[in-house]
Amino acid sequence: xxxxxxxxxxxxxxxxxxxxxxxxxxxxxxxxxxxxxxxxxxxxxxxxxxxxxxxxxxxxxxxxxxxxxxxxxxxxxxxxxxxxxxxxxxxxxxxxxxxxxxxxxxxxxxxxxxxxxxxxxxxxxxxxxxxxxxxxxxxxxxxxxxxxxxxxxxxxxxxxxxxxxxxxxxxxxxxxxxxxxxxxxxxxxxxxxxxxxxxxxxxxxxxxxxxxxxxxxxxxxxxxxxxxxxxxxxxxxxxxxxxxxxxxxxxxxxxxxxxxxxxxxxxxxxxxxxxxxxxxxxx
Amino acid sequence: xxxxxxxxxxxxxxxxxxxxxxxxxxxxxxxxxxxxxxxxxxxxxxxxxxxxxxxxxxxxxxxxxxxxxxxxxxxxxxxxxxxxxxxxxxxxxxxxxxxxxxxxxxxxxxxxxxxxxxxxxxxxxxxxxxxxxxxxxxxxxxxxxxxxxxxxxxxxxxxxxxxxxxxxxxxxxxxxxxxxxxxxxxxxxxxxxxxxxxxxxxxxxxxxxxxxxxxxxxxxxxxxxxxxxxxxxxxxxxxxxxxxxxxxxxxxxxxxxxxxxxxxxxxxxxxxxxxxxxxxxxxxxxxxxxxxxxxxxxxxxxxxxxxxxxxxxxxxxxxxxxxxxxxxxxxxxxxxxxxxxxxxxxxxxxxxxxxxxxxxxxxxxxxxxxxxxxxxxxxxxxxxxxxxxxxxxxxxxxxxxxxxxxxxxxxxxxxxxxxxxxxxxxxxxxxxxxxxxxxxxxxxxxxxxxxxxxxxxxxxxxxxxxxxxxxxxxxxxxxxxxxxxxxxxxxxxxxxxxxxxxxxxxxxxxxxxxxxxxxxxxxxxxxxxxxxxxxxxxxxxxxxxxxxxxxxxxxxxxxxxxxxxxxxxxxxxxxxxxxxxxxxxxxxxxxxxxxxxxxxxxxxxxxxxxxxxxxxxxxxxxxxxxxxxxxxxxxxxxxxxxxxxxxxxxxxxxxxxxxxxxxxxxxxxxxxxxxxxxxxxxxxxxxxxxxxxxx
Numbered sequence: 001x002x003x004x005x006x007x008x009x010x011x012x013x014x015x016x017x018x019x020x021x022x023x024x025x026x027x028x029x030x031x032x033x034x035x036x037x038x039x040x041x042x043x044x045x046x047x048x049x050x051x052x053x054x055x056x057x058x059x060x061x062x063x064x065x066x067x068x069x070x071x072x073x074x075x076x077x078x079x080x081x082x083x084x085x086x087x088x089x090x091x092x093x094x095x096x097x098x099x100x101x102x103x104x105x106x107x108x109x110x111x112x113x114x115x116x117x118x119x120x121x122x123x124x125x126x127x128x129x130x131x132x133x134x135x136x137x138x139x140x141x142x143x144x145x146x147x148x149x150x151x152x153x154x155x156x157x158x159x160x161x162x163x164x165x166x167x168x169x170x171x172x173x174x175x176x177x178x179x180x181x182x183x184x185x186x187x188x189x190x191x192x193x194x195x196x197x198x199x200x201x202x203x204x205x206x207x208x209x210x211x212x213x214x215x216x217x218x219x220x221x222x223x224x225x226x227x228x229x230x231x232x233x234x235x236x237x238x239x240x241x242x243x244x245x246x247x248x249x250x251x252x253x254x255x256x257x258x259x260x261x262x263x264x265x266x267x268x269x270x271x272x273x274x275x276x277x278x279x280x281x282x283x
Numbered sequence: 284x285x286x287x288x289x290x291x292x293x294x295x296x297x298x299x300x301x302x303x304x305x306x307x308x309x310x311x312x313x314x315x316x317x318x319x320x321x322x323x324x325x326x327x328x329x330x331x332x333x334x335x336x337x338x339x340x341x342x343x344x345x346x347x348x349x350x351x352x353x354x355x356x357x358x359x360x361x362x363x364x365x366x367x368x369x370x371x372x373x374x375x376x377x378x379x380x381x382x383x384x385x386x387x388x389x390x391x392x393x394x395x396x397x398x399x400x401x402x403x404x405x406x407x408x409x410x411x412x413x414x415x416x417x418x419x420x421x422x423x424x425x426x427x428x429x430x431x432x433x434x435x436x437x438x439x440x441x442x443x444x445x446x447x448x449x450x451x452x453x454x455x456x457x458x459x460x461x462x463x464x465x466x467x468x469x470x471x472x473x474x475x476x477x478x479x480x481x482x483x484x485x486x487x488x489x490x491x492x493x494x495x496x497x498x499x500x501x502x503x504x505x506x507x508x509x510x511x512x513x514x515x516x517x518x519x520x521x522x523x524x525x526x527x528x529x530x531x532x533x534x535x536x537x538x539x540x541x542x543x544x545x546x547x548x549x550x551x552x553x554x555x556x557x558x559x560x561x562x563x564x565x566x567x568x569x570x571x572x573x574x575x576x577x578x579x580x581x582x583x584x585x586x587x588x589x590x591x592x593x594x595x596x597x598x599x600x601x602x603x604x605x606x607x608x609x610x611x612x613x614x615x616x617x618x619x620x621x622x623x624x625x626x627x628x629x630x631x632x633x634x635x636x637x638x639x640x641x642x643x644x645x646x647x648x649x650x651x652x653x654x655x656x657x658x659x660x661x662x663x664x665x666x667x668x669x670x671x672x673x674x675x676x677x678x679x680x681x682x683x684x685x686x687x688x689x690x691x692x693x694x695x696x697x698x699x700x701x702x703x704x705x706x707x708x709x710x711x712x713x714x715x716x717x718x719x720x721x722x723x724x725x726x727x728x729x730x731x732x733x734x735x736x737x738x739x740x741x742x743x744x745x746x747x748x749x750x751x752x753x754x755x756x757x758x759x760x761x762x763x764x765x766x767x768x769x770x771x772x773x774x775x776x777x778x779x780x781x782x783x784x785x786x787x788x789x790x791x792x793x794x795x796x797x798x799x800x801x802x803x804x805x806x807x808x809x810x811x812x813x814x815x816x817x818x819x820x821x822x823x824x825x826x827x828x829x830x831x832x833x834x835x836x837x838x839x840x841x842x843x844x845x846x847x848x849x850x851x852x853x854x855x856x857x858x859x860x861x862x863x864x865x866x867x868x869x870x871x872x873x874x875x876x877x878x879x880x881x882x883x884x885x886x887x888x889x890x891x892x893x894x895x896x897x898x899x900x901x902x903x904x905x906x907x908x909x910x911x912x913x914x915x916x917x918x919x920x921x922x923x924x925x926x927x928x929x930x931x932x933x934x935x936x937x938x939x940x941x942x943x944x945x946x947x948x949x950x951x952x953x954x955x956x957x958x959x960x961x962x963x964x965x966x967x968x969x970x971x972x973x974x975x976x977x978x
Contacts, residue, residue, distance in 0.1 A: 024777040024790050029709050040705050047703060051696045054660070058692045061667050066685055069606070071674045071962055079672040083609040092615075092664040096657045104650045107703050111649060114705035115642035170476040171572060173637060173712055177778040181708020184638050186573070187475065187566040191639035208712035208780040210469060211476060213396035216785045 027204060029177050033224065034197045036114060036180040043110050047103065054099060116183050117192045120160035126194070127155060130272040131165045133172030133185040133207060135255040136214030141272055147237045148244055148271075150252070151220040152261035156230035157200050163193040166276050168253060169211065176205040176222050184209065190276065197224035217257035240265045295909035296485060301463045314395035317379070322461040351888040353439035354849055355428050358446050360743060362421025363736070366414050369453055373409040374809055376402045381767070381802040385795040387785040399784040400467030401486065405456065407470025408490060411586070412497045413453040415724070418732045419593040420449075420504050423532045426739055427508065429840035429847065430526045432517025432856045437510040439886040440928075441503050447896020448500030452493045454900050455907075459489040463907070466490035469782065471579055472553065474564035474572045479557050485907050488557065491550045492903035498546045498582075505539025508532055517839075519858035523617070526838045526861075527610060530617050531596030534624040535589050541628070542585035549578040558906075573638060580631035588627040590724060592620060594731020595662060598684045601734050602666045603862075604834050605681040606673030607962065612665040613861060619658035619665075626655045636704040637711050645704040652702035656695055663688055676962055678834070679753035683734035686761045687726040694722030697772065715775025718768045725764050733760070733812075741833045741972070745845045746823040750966045752815030759808030767801025770794040828972030829950070830957045834965065835974035837865035842873060844950040845972055850883045850938055853947045868976045874954045876947060883938040891928045895921055 025031065032038045069076050112118070119126060130141040131153075141148045155161050165174060165185035175182035180195035197203070207218040225233060242248075244264040268274075299305045307319035336342055349357055380402050383394040394402070428436055436442050459465045466486035468477040472494075477487040512533045516525070525533075553575065555561040562570035603610040610616065632640070632648040666688060675681065697719045701707050710716060741747045774794050779786065786795070819826065831845040839856055840847075842864040854877045860866050867873040902917030904910070959975035 022773075024773060024794065027777040027788075027790070029776070037709075040709055043703065043705055044700070047700055047706065051699055054699075055692045055696045058660075058663055058667070059689055062685060062688045065667055065670050066675050066677075069670055069673050069675050071676050077672045078607075078674055080608050082672055083611050083613065085668075088664075088668055089612065089615060092612075092661050093657070096660045100650075100653045100657055103653055103699070107649050107653070108646045111646040111704045112642045114708075115645075116639075116708065117641070170481055171473060175709075175712070175778060175780075177709055177776075181705060182637050182711060183708070184635070186638075188571075189639075204778060206778065206780060209473075210400065210467075210780075210782040212467070212481070213400070215780075216396065216783045219787070 027177060032178055033199055033201055033203055034179045034195055035120065036195050037178055038198070039110070039114060040181060043106075043114075046106065050099065050103060054096070114181075116181065116194060118194060119162065120194050120196050122160045122196070124159045126160040126162040129153070129155075129161055129163045131163050131174060131185065131193075132272065132275055133165070133167040133169065133174070133211075134252055135169045135212055136207075136218040136257045137252070138174070138205075138207070138218070138220050139168075139252060141267055142234075143272065145234050145238075146266055147234065148264040148267045149237070150258055150262040150264075152263070153205065153220060153222045154230060154233050155197055155222060155224050156227045157197050157224050159227065160194060160196045163195070164272065165191045165193060166272065168275050171209055172207045172211055172218075173209040174205065175208050176203055178203040179222060182208060188276065197222070200224050200226055200229075212255065214255065214257045220261070237263045238265050244268065244271070292912070293910070295905075295911070297462070297908050297910075301485075303461070312395065313393035314398045317394065318398060318460075325457050325460050347888060350893050351443075351890050353435070353443050353886045353889060353892075355424050355436045355439065355442060356743065356847065356849075356851075358442050359421045359423075359425030361446060362417040362424060362449070365450055365453055366418035366421060366732075369409050369413040369417070369456075371809060372457075373406050373414055374806060376406040376409075378802045378806050380406065381795070381799045383784065384786065385792075385799040388789055388792050388795065389787055390785070392785060394784070396784045397464075397467060400782070401465045403782050404466045404469050404486075404490065405459075408466075408494065409453075409456060410724075411470055411590075412494060413449070413456060415590050415728050415732075416497065416501055417449055417453075419535070419590065419728070420445075420501070422597070422732060422735045422739070423508060423528075423535070423593060425743060426735070426840060427529055427532045428511060428515065429742075429843070429851055430529050430838050431512065431515060431520050432839050432852060432858065433511065433515040434851050434855075434883070434885060435515075436507050437515055438507045440889055440891060441507050443889065443892030444895050445500040445504040445507065447892040447894075448496050448503070448899055449896075451896035451900030451903070452496035452500070454897075455489060455493045455496070455903055458900075458904065459486075459493075463489065471583065472550070473579075474553060474556070474575050475566050475570075477553065477557075478565050480565065487553075488907040491554050491557070492906055495547060495550045495554070496899055496903060498543045498550070501539050502543040502547065505536040505543065508536035509540060512536070517852075517855050517858060519863075523614070524858060524861050524863075526596075527599035527613070527616055527620075528593070528596035528838075530620055531592040531599075534620050535592045538585045538589045538592070538624055538627065542582045542589065545578050546582035546586075549575055549582065552578075554906075576635050576638065577631070580634040581628075583634060584631040585624075585627045587723070588623055591727040591731075592623065594687075594728050594735075595620065597680075597731045597735040597738070598666060598687060600838070601680045601684050601738055602669045604738075604837055605676045605678055605684075606670045607676075607835065608669055608673035609862065610665070611668035611671070612661075615661060616665050619661045622658040623655060626651065626658070630655065633702060633707070636707045642704075649702050649704050653699055656699060656702075659695065663692065674962070676965065678737075678966060679748070679750065679757055680734040680738040682754070682757050683730040683737070686757070687730045687734075690722065690726040690730075690761070690764065694719060694726065697722060710775050712781055713775035714771040714779045714781055717781045718771035718775060721764075721768050721771075725760075725768075730760070733757075738834070739840075741828045742831065742840060742845045742847070744823075745827055745829050746819065747826040747828055747833055747970065749815050749819045749822070749826075752811055752818055756808050756811035756815055759804050759811055763801050763804030763808055765801070767798050767805055770798040770801075774798075825968045826970070828970060830954045830972035831950075832864075832974050833960075833970050833972045835865070835868075835962060835976075837862040839863055842867070844953075848943075848946050850885055850943070853877065853880060853883075853943050868974065874951055876951055880940040880943045880947070882940050883943060884935050885938065887934055887936040889928070889931075889934070891924055894924045898924070 029037050029041045032041045128143055132139040137151050139150050140153045167185040167187045172185045173182045183191045183193045201224050203222040205220045205222050243266045303319040303322045307315040383392045386392040463485040552563040556563050562568040564570050564572045564575045630652045633652045636645050828845050831843055832841045898917050898920045902914050905913030957971045957973040959973045960970040961975045
């Protein structure tokens with residue numbers, strides 16, 4: 001009786017742990033906040049379900065067969081010279097090939113629809129953002145609004161966002177799990193990432209490619225606002241009288257992680273293009 | 284002080300701050316003290332070994348019987364000793380990293396970011412190049428020539444040179460703990476981060492030269508093994524009769540020959556960038572790091588299968604032996620192995636789906652990646668059907684095989700998820716990826732190597748390993764793996780980047796605590812493994828298996844004494860089927876002395892290998908520190924060694940017929956005096972290496 005009283009507790013502790021621990025998945029694509037992430041999450045479920053049927057038989061058969069044919073079980077058959085069966089060969093080659101072919105079509109379709117370069121269909125024109133990976137911060141330039149922000153990305157809900165990326169230093173990778181997958185940012189080259197937010201909120205973004213001692217600090221928030229709130233933020237940024245001048249520019253290229261996000265009320269013309277073509281070796 | 288006068292040309296870039304003790308003295312933080320402690324441990328370890336050998340008066344023995352030996356069996360054992368030493372270091376580093384991450388949630392923790400970056404770089408580099416590679420090369424070295432009925436590998440001297448290049452490179456890794464610092468660029472060393480402009484220190488140079496030496500050694504090993512399998516098989520050992528372990532060794536060797544040079548080229552080009560101002564992978568003057576990524580993974584992906592295929596070979600041997608049953612689907616397994624080897628060259632882009640290439644390319648490489656799952660799955664089913672209608676004995680190697688089959692499938696599951704580019708975008712570079720490749724390599728390499736270690740240890744040393752501690756260690760490796768890595772899947776899905784020294788969100792804490800506990804259990808597993816070795820050596824007399832066949836083995840390697848004589852086989856065997864020794868035991872008495880003995884010629888020990896390895900490492904050390912005189916002397920010394928060796932005349936030793944006869948007689952007498960063991964009691968001290976043959 002003593003044992004059975006202890007048991008619920010024994011089970012409750014891991015259960016509580018798992019329940020409380022699963023909070024972290026709020027930060028993952030499962031808690032998606034945009035069409036791209038939603039589609040990716042959907043794909044996870046499809047592939048996951050198929051794979052349960054692939055892995056399941058091995059997970060069941062391995063222990064069952066090993067235990068049933070154990071040496072001490074005198075009731076099991078013993079055929080030491082049996083080593084081949086065409087039927088079994090068929091079972092182990094053909095269904096996996098079939099599954100891979102099937103998944104291949106799924107993969108082809110989703111890789112194209114979720115291509116990070118592919119513009120998101122919408123009635124609204126895409127918001128253009130230029131992202132520059134720096135040591136150890138992200139600079140987001142809004143070329144049409146002529147403003148910029150460091151470690152903070154404001155976007156309007158419901159409108160596609162088209163991000164062009166490059167790096168002002170070593171290679172980096174931009175990831176916002178609740179909105180879209182990641183893509184590398186490399187000096188002298190541009191990559192593209194299309195995403196959109198479907199509800200207002202604050203989503204974590206980061207660089208995932210190690211780039212030095214400040215790497216762990218290179219995080220930022222994506223703040224999705226309603227279109228009117230977003231417009232207010234743009235006005236507010238423009239009014240902040242903190243231009244990205246030569247001094248601010250030099251400071252950006254210094255190895256550091258700003259403790260607070262920075263907003264610039266104006267940016268020089270063709271800033272992104274200049275970063276792209278300049279030699280980015282530190283001097 | 285050392286930047287003036289004659290010091291710069293002599294000491295190159297060295298100054299006192301290269302010593303961790305000085306750094307710890309000037310800046311006594313936990314991180315620096317740990318660094319100095321590690322350096323001290325290396326020095327103390329080296330001193331203890333030297334003192335011990337001197338006290339025991341074993342220098343001459345060690346030099347003439349081991350270090351200069353060209354015997355494939357001794358070279359194999361030395362490789363595995365190296366693997367265990369490096370495994371210990373890299374596992375301790377892993378535990379330190381997990382402890383730091385558990386401590387560093389909204390807290391700086393106790394390891395500074397730069398030190399943490401060195402830890403993950405050395406952990407990865409060591410585990411791949413100086414733990415996994417030496418382990419599998421050592422196992423193949425020991426077992427493969429025995430299995431094909433050969434007396435040695437095709438190029439015994441080259442074998443010794445490969446060992447010593449690998450050993451020299453591993454030595455360089457250890458020296459980097461004591462003098463200077465290691466790279467912070469990870470095991471893959473991606474430029475431009477590892478270029479001079481961003482990492483001006485000695486770290487990336489240590490990485491470049493250690494990896495270069497190791498990769499040259501591995502290329503030579505691949506050539507050696509492939510030629511051995513092609514040319515050195517005994518009569519009757521047709522390709523389709525070879526044990527599966529020989530097949531996987533062959534495929535691994537082919538992969539080494541084709542994949543390793545890509546790595547050597549990648550590191551050499553990076554070295555040209557760093558030393559001579561080339562611009563292959565820099566940001567400016569036309570350099571492009573994407574070329575490095577392609578070159579590196581053109582090596583890197585086949586490397587995964589270089590690591591995993593030999594383990595597949597071990598599982599094939601183990602499952603068949605401990606099920607007392609012929610391997611199911613031999614042809615299928617051979618085809619699957621070859622298919623995996625071929626396909627491994629067609630998937631490298633999946634390591635950088637996120638580099639911005641177009642959807643067509645990503646989709647093609649994604650589908651190719653899934654395709655590899657088919658032959659891999661076939662292999663797992665072949666092992667399941669091998670157990671089917673067999674008599675399964677749950678020995679330690681068999682337990683590892685079963686744990687592998689169940690665990691590897693989970694790694695395959697997440698591998699297929701990662702093969703989908705849109706899903707890879709979400710978890711690439713996160714702890715999910717870290718969990719995935721540990722989920723492949725711990726069961727797919729480490730369990731296989733440990734299974735092989737337990738399985739063939741009695742053959743190599745003449746006594747069985749302790750069962751109880753083997754099981755304790757096994758349990759810790761399996762439980763520890765799940766507790767350490769399953770949380771990483773969750774954390775990775777939540778977007779925690781790999782190589783992160785600190786976290787800011789307390790929501791991650793329970794998962795990092797759990798992973799930390801798992802890492803400690805894995806450390807306990809290694810401790811149990813070493814304790815098992817200690818216990819087994821102490822009770823070696825009770826568990827001796829000199830007769831040589833403790834498991835009712837199937838291949839030729841079980842048909843000699845344990846340990847086998849230096850020449851392996853008094854007479855070269857003749858083979859009539861796939862399980863030659865198993866069948867021979869059932870047909871008639873396999874322990875019959877031949878009518879007559881011939882003299883046997885084997886290569887004599889040579890100091891060429893140790894010379895090239897040690898001097899090669901010194902040359903590399905000179906390159907790292909810009910001590911050009913050392914580099915020049917080193918290169919000249921290597922050339923001189925090669926020339927001197929080519930003039931050596933007496934490179935063979937002869938075993939006269941009488942000596943061979945005496946050795947064989949002694950063994951056959953012991954076999955005749957041994958009581959056969961039934962399978963029910965093979966794990967007890969009753970087992971002295973002679974199998975009871977039923978039917």
